[in-house]
Amino acid sequence: MFPHQVLLVWPRGLRRVWLLGLSLVLLLSAPALAAEFSAVIFERFQGKEAQSKTYIKGDKVYREFPTGDGKTIVILRPDKKVIWMVMPDRKMYMEMPYTDEMVKDLKVAAKDVATEKHLGTETVNGYLTDKYETSVKDNGGQMKHLMWVSKKLGMPIKMVSPDGSFFLEYRDIKEGGVPDRVFEPPAGFEKMAMPGGMMPPLK
Numbered sequence: 446m447f448p449h450q451v452l453l454v455w456p457r458g459l460r461r462v463w464l465l466g467l468s469l470v471l472l473l474s475a476p477a478l479a480a481e482f483s484a485v486i487f488e489r490f491q492g493k494e495a496q497s498k499t500y501i502k503g504d505k506v507y508r509e510f511p512t513g514d515g516k517t518i519v520i521l522r523p524d525k526k527v528i529w530m531v532m533p534d535r536k537m538y539m540e541m542p543y544t545d546e547m548v549k550d551l552k553v554a555a556k557d558v559a560t561e562k563h564l565g566t567e568t569v570n571g572y573l574t575d576k577y578e579t580s581v582k583d584n585g586g587q588m589k590h591l592m593w594v595s596k597k598l599g600m601p602i603k604m605v606s607p608d609g610s611f612f613l614e615y616r617d618i619k620e621g622g623v624p625d626r627v628f629e630p631p632a633g634f635e636k637m638a639m640p641g642g643m644m645p646p647l648k
Contacts, residue, residue: 480598481623484615491610499615501598505628520628529630537637538630561592569593569603570616 481502488495488511497509497516506521518531523543531538564576574593581588590611593603602615630636 480600480620482598482618482620483623484602484619485617487612487614487616489610489612500623500627501600502623502625502628507627520630522628531630531634533631536631536633537635539637564591566596567593569595570614570618572597572602572618574602 483498483500486497486499486509488497495511497511498507499509500507504521504523506519508519508521510517510519515532515534518529518533520529520531521543522528526543528541528543529538530541562578562580564578567574567576572595574595577592577594579590579592581590589607591603591605591607592601594600595602598618601613602618604613605611
């Protein structure tokens with residue numbers, strides 16, 4: 446669901462983990478398109494903890510990504526064929542095209558770096574989920590994780606590494622009531638040109 450520009454603001458190992466989540470989201474896109482909710486995302490990676498917000502309304506997505514000096518907001522608008530990356534601290538945003546070819550490339554890349562094994566069902570924060578054991582290729586080895594995908598929301602709401610170095614969970618999930626304005630760049634923010642070489646490798 447999130448295009449690969451998003452992965453710029455995450456460490457390389459975490460990019461691979463999210464590609465796994467992305468592959469499941471894309472495969473479960475039908476229920477996800479009907480979802481409308483907000484949630485607080487709790488994350489822990491290599492001893493550092495962060496908290497951020499996400500909003501989903503149909504195929505529209507607002508997602509905050511913690512960075513070293515604040516946060517980057519990614520707004521995905523398939524209906525307008527654009528992706529906006531918003532930098533609140535700088536009061537600026539960039540606009541990038543969102544194409545069918547990009548979605549196709551993401552599906553291929555996500556399936557290439559990961560495999561999933563279904564372990565059954567569990568309830569997470571009140572939501573029935575499919576639990577998966579995942580294996581992500583990394584530097585010639587394998588990174589294993591557990592992932593819980595909500596049947597109702599159609600997306601992962603929890604991811605954990607066996608050693609505890611990585612943890613992500615959607616909490617305080619509130620269905621409905623998401624205003625359309627969150628899926629637009631804030632008023633008064635300056636639109637900036639996207640620098641060359643912005644597109645990172647997917648693997």
